[in-house]
Amino acid sequence: MWSSLKLRPPSAPSNLIPRPRIDSLLDQAVSHPLTVVSAGAGSGKTSAAASWAHTQRIDRHVAWLGLDRRDNKAHAFWSGLSIALIAGDRVSTDSALRDFAPASVIGPGEVASLLARLIDLPRPVVLVLDDFHHISSPEVLEGFEQLADHGARNLRLVLLTRVEPPLRLRRLRLGGALAELTANDLAFTLDESAQLLELGGLELRPEQVATLRERTKGWAAGLHMAATLIDPSDIDAGIAGLTGSREAISDYLLSEVLDHLEPSQREFLLQTSITRLVNSALANWLSGRRDSQLVLERLVSENALVSMVDDRREWFSYHPLLRDLLRHRLTVESPDVAPRVHLRASDWLAANDQPVEAIRHAVSAGDWTRAGDLMFQTIPTVLSVAAPEYAAAINPLARRASTHPGYHTLVAAAACHMQQREFAAMERDTVEARQFLCDVPAAERASAEVVLDLFVALGARIRGNTDRAVEGMSRVLDVVDGTPRSRMPLARHYRAVAASNLGAGLVWSADRADAERVLADAELQLADLGLDLPMLNVTAHRALLDAMAGRLRKADRRATSALELIDRRAWGSEYQALGIYLALGLVHLGRGQYGKAGRMIRRGLSATGQLTDRAVRLVLAITAVQVSVAKGDTAAAAAADDRLRAGIDRTPGAPLRIPRWAAVAGAQALISAGRPQEAVRLISEPGEDRGFAGAWERVCLAHGYLELSELGRAEALLRPMSSESGWQDLEPLVMAELLHAAISSLLHRDGLALKFFTAAVRRAQPEQIRRPFLLLDGHLRSTVHRYRLLDGEHSAFVESVAPGEPASRPHGGDPGPLEHLTEREQAVLDYLPTMLKANEIAADLHVSVNTVKAHLRSLYRKLDAGTRREAVERARARGLL
Numbered sequence: 001m002w003s004s005l006k007l008r009p010p011s012a013p014s015n016l017i018p019r020p021r022i023d024s025l026l027d028q029a030v031s032h033p034l035t036v037v038s039a040g041a042g043s044g045k046t047s048a049a050a051s052w053a054h055t056q057r058i059d060r061h062v063a064w065l066g067l068d069r070r071d072n073k074a075h076a077f078w079s080g081l082s083i084a085l086i087a088g089d090r091v092s093t094d095s096a097l098r099d100f101a102p103a104s105v106i107g108p109g110e111v112a113s114l115l116a117r118l119i120d121l122p123r124p125v126v127l128v129l130d131d132f133h134h135i136s137s138p139e140v141l142e143g144f145e146q147l148a149d150h151g152a153r154n155l156r157l158v159l160l161t162r163v164e165p166p167l168r169l170r171r172l173r174l175g176g177a178l179a180e181l182t183a184n185d186l187a188f189t190l191d192e193s194a195q196l197l198e199l200g201g202l203e204l205r206p207e208q209v210a211t212l213r214e215r216t217k218g219w220a221a222g223l224h225m226a227a228t229l230i231d232p233s234d235i236d237a238g239i240a241g242l243t244g245s246r247e248a249i250s251d252y253l254l255s256e257v258l259d260h261l262e263p264s265q266r267e268f269l270l271q272t273s274i275t276r277l278v279n280s281a282l283a284n285w286l287s288g289r290r291d292s293q294l295v296l297e298r299l300v301s302e303n304a305l306v307s308m309v310d311d312r313r314e315w316f317s318y319h320p321l322l323r324d325l326l327r328h329r330l331t332v333e334s335p336d337v338a339p340r341v342h343l344r345a346s347d348w349l350a351a352n353d354q355p356v357e358a359i360r361h362a363v364s365a366g367d368w369t370r371a372g373d374l375m376f377q378t379i380p381t382v383l384s385v386a387a388p389e390y391a392a393a394i395n396p397l398a399r400r401a402s403t404h405p406g407y408h409t410l411v412a413a414a415a416c417h418m419q420q421r422e423f424a425a426m427e428r429d430t431v432e433a434r435q436f437l438c439d440v441p442a443a444e445r446a447s448a449e450v451v452l453d454l455f456v457a458l459g460a461r462i463r464g465n466t467d468r469a470v471e472g473m474s475r476v477l478d479v480v481d482g483t484p485r486s487r488m489p490l491a492r493h494y495r496a497v498a499a500s501n502l503g504a505g506l507v508w509s510a511d512r513a514d515a516e517r518v519l520a521d522a523e524l525q526l527a528d529l530g531l532d533l534p535m536l537n538v539t540a541h542r543a544l545l546d547a548m549a550g551r552l553r554k555a556d557r558r559a560t561s562a563l564e565l566i567d568r569r570a571w572g573s574e575y576q577a578l579g580i581y582l583a584l585g586l587v588h589l590g591r592g593q594y595g596k597a598g599r600m601i602r603r604g605l606s607a608t609g610q611l612t613d614r615a616v617r618l619v620l621a622i623t624a625v626q627v628s629v630a631k632g633d634t635a636a637a638a639a640a641d642d643r644l645r646a647g648i649d650r651t652p653g654a655p656l657r658i659p660r661w662a663a664v665a666g667a668q669a670l671i672s673a674g675r676p677q678e679a680v681r682l683i684s685e686p687g688e689d690r691g692f693a694g695a696w697e698r699v700c701l702a703h704g705y706l707e708l709s710e711l712g713r714a715e716a717l718l719r720p721m722s723s724e725s726g727w728q729d730l731e732p733l734v735m736a737e738l739l740h741a742a743i744s745s746l747l748h749r750d751g752l753a754l755k756f757f758t759a760a761v762r763r764a765q766p767e768q769i770r771r772p773f774l775l776l777d778g779h780l781r782s783t784v785h786r787y788r789l790l791d792g793e794h795s796a797f798v799e800s801v802a803p804g805e806p807a808s809r810p811h812g813g814d815p816g817p818l819e820h821l822t823e824r825e826q827a828v829l830d831y832l833p834t835m836l837k838a839n840e841i842a843a844d845l846h847v848s849v850n851t852v853k854a855h856l857r858s859l860y861r862k863l864d865a866g867t868r869r870e871a872v873e874r875a876r877a878r879g880l881l
Helices: 020-029 045-055 074-086 108-118 138-149 170-174 190-199 206-216 220-229 235-240 247-256 263-272 280-287 292-301 320-333 337-351 355-364 368-377 379-383 387-402 407-419 423-434 442-462 466-481 491-509 512-526 532-549 552-569 575-590 594-607 614-630 634-649 657-672 676-683 692-707 711-723 730-746 750-767 771-775 781-790 795-801 823-831 838-845 849-863 868-877
Strands: 034-038 061-066 125-130 155-161 178-182 306-308 315-318
Touching: 020 045, 020 178, 034 045, 045 061, 045 125, 045 155, 061 074, 074 108, 074 125, 074 138, 108 138, 138 170, 170 178, 190 206, 190 220, 206 220, 206 235, 206 320, 220 235, 220 247, 247 320, 263 280, 263 292, 263 320, 280 292, 280 337, 292 306, 292 315, 315 320, 320 337, 337 355, 337 368, 355 368, 355 387, 368 379, 368 387, 368 407, 368 442, 379 387, 379 407, 379 491, 387 407, 407 423, 407 442, 423 442, 442 466, 442 491, 466 491, 491 512, 491 532, 491 614, 491 657, 512 532, 532 552, 532 575, 552 575, 552 750, 575 594, 575 614, 594 614, 594 823, 614 634, 614 657, 614 771, 634 657, 657 676, 657 692, 676 692, 692 711, 692 730, 711 730, 730 750, 730 771, 730 781, 750 771, 750 781, 750 795, 781 795, 823 838, 823 849, 838 849, 849 868
Parallel strands: 034 155, 034 178, 061 125, 125 155
Antiparallel strands: 306 315
């Protein structure tokens, strides 16, 4: 009597969760004549198919046949198949299939007879054949291929198997007659994992679920064991202890995976499991075999918890729990072999440009000398996006610094502290490491000194001590240039890193031409070294130089491109990104786009906290003051200025240019608050230089004297900027010309006022510099009126910056309450002061022209404005621009 247990799907366990995703996949799959669900032990294929069979929503009967080794004979297989189809009244009482009752032997004729009886199945039937991997008989497989190729119109076959069945499936696959589900399809998603673990009594945070899901790769058996093994009272410890060497997990893997493999396969897995990924070349190197590609592909096809990780079938990975078990068994069974295998892996990985993994294996082998040598050969990695991985790899070496101090261990500690932004500890490590320089081979000593100097100079730069950073980086370049390349293999890396940081320091402490020259040189050197973050640092500071000089278009292009990269690669919290936020903030500020400027500055100030590039952070704080001044928010400007002063007090090594710039911002805040006398006292005297700080000091002082009606003193300050060469920064020059225009207008020199105003417009228009016009709007109205009457060549630009007469408002000019602007409306509003047309705004925002026009109509309604110019004026009056 055929066992009825084999003829029905297993009952759903109590901890089975609904998986509509899998049900949907099976619904779609059974529209094909044949479906193969191939996945390893514990993948949940049987329970998923059984659940679907019990609850399936399609108009088909589901027949079930559970197979075992006894069914690997023609008589048992075909008899079972016919009985499964007959059971449960799935065929009519007069069906010829009910008469099929073979004796002890089933040959090709009897199989053909059975297939003929299946042709006229009156109702659609899905036949699920569970554990099909037990079927290997050529005779049975040949007959089954006939069934799959020429099956009945109303019959759909579903195979559940641990290994890809040895059937000729290519023709079915190409003809669209085959559906396939794999372990990847059956793997539990994050949401499904959370439901399963919750049903098992574990209340987990999202990050804990994500860790377990990654640890088990969504493997059903692994998640079920996790739910059983983890103590709900100490979940973090339970997750940490969920490894393949844990008894319950190792027993399962041994019995369900490893015991089903050939001894040679098991030995191969033991020797190749020590690496996170493996390809055929590495596997051959570790195992001593020459056929590793074939072995790996066979393990994949047998669903032995081995999977391919690329479409080219080159790289493979082992399930994390299986790898845990294999590494544990290798250590237990062959304790002398394990270190040698790790060293072989380290050699291969180092020779194939995988230094981080090479270090890990040297550490696993306990070869600290090799680990230190590899670290020393790859130390620039700590300045790349791979820094977290690199720090994790060298961390065991760093931890030895306290018990085994030496050059390598202390440099490893310094690198780890640097990656964690613990700069005081980093400097202590470098000081101690210098005591061990005598232990470094003479041929490597110059490189060793360079590494220590780089760490010290980088720490100085991060803390805002720019002079010390410049001095240190200059010394590094001198040593690199004076050392033969044969004695310093990483000379190009050291030079590029030093030059990029030297250029960043020179932005704040030297002539602009020097900074630009060094940064341009660093950019060329970094181009092919793979040091992305130092390259970002160079781009940021070149954009900063452009923005400070008034080259707003070039600064915008550089910084916007870099910002796209930052957002795409999630580098927003790297300290090298701060300069990009600052450059864009300065561009928007100069263009009079105060809303956009404020958002960019806030993003920069919130990006990395206090442990960041202090010089750039201070200038972000300076720009925050200036944005509030430009928007007319005197309270916010005063509060931002207080924060700025506190930041400067915490940065005793800040270069002089930054406190001078900060004083200008503070003076501008005082002028905006109607306290010009205090502003004049704050700056007192302009510097003798004609650089950025000196130019702004002059125009800010002149502005203060203008407000005090001391026009002679204001003119005296401005005269050198209009009569002498060497002044290069566009925005303060525009400001100076506008101040001249304002003074001339007050002295009734209307022709001269118009001349200065026209010169300012010509200078500002190409770069769309608007802030000086907006800061001085109260002093320029009569001159603007005359310019309009003359219809100057840049009238459109003047329309975008000159406020004209205030629009009439009801109730004595009270603008009244404003309906809330959406985020997209605010984005469109930021463009209104520009001369960009609706189609150009749409292109910039990546939306349609109609969308922009709809936002414009909404803005005009909310601002009670009839024209673009009125909308700009009223938005400024409300502090929205």
